[in-house]
Amino acid sequence: MQTIALIAHDKKKEEMLEFVEQHIDLLQGCHLIATNTTGTKIKDKFGIEVETVMSGPLGGDQQIGAKVAMGEVDYVIFLRDPLTSQPHEPDINALLRLCDVHNVPLATNKMSGHIMLKYVSIEQTVASN
Secondary structure (H helix, E strand, C coil), X not given: CCEEEEEECHHHHHHHHHHXXXXXXXXXXXXXXXXXXXXXXXXXXXXXXXXXXXXXXHCHHHHHHHHHHCCCCCEEEEECCCCCCCCCHHHHHHHHHHHHHCCCCEECCHHHHHHXXXXXXXXXXXXXX
């Protein structure tokens, strides 16, 4: 089972919910991990299982980064808000760096997320045949 991390900055939370709704069939078959607020919103809206870590500014980005470093995350979808300064920017940059270091695909906007999940879907189809 693929593990997908879902993270969204405050101004991108609604966009993440729309994104999850568009891919709900695929995501239900994956292990999902998310920062607290994002994961709680997804669980409440769709009733699907999501492992949550702390909120991003409280260390959640670092917790997901640790899971990336330990090989426990296959894909990261992080809907970032590039127009708003984030107080925990060093944590965000560390997570992005860990994805690069450990060769974990990272999508930072909806379009790259759609492309990533298209690949995940194809990969799951091939694996089941």
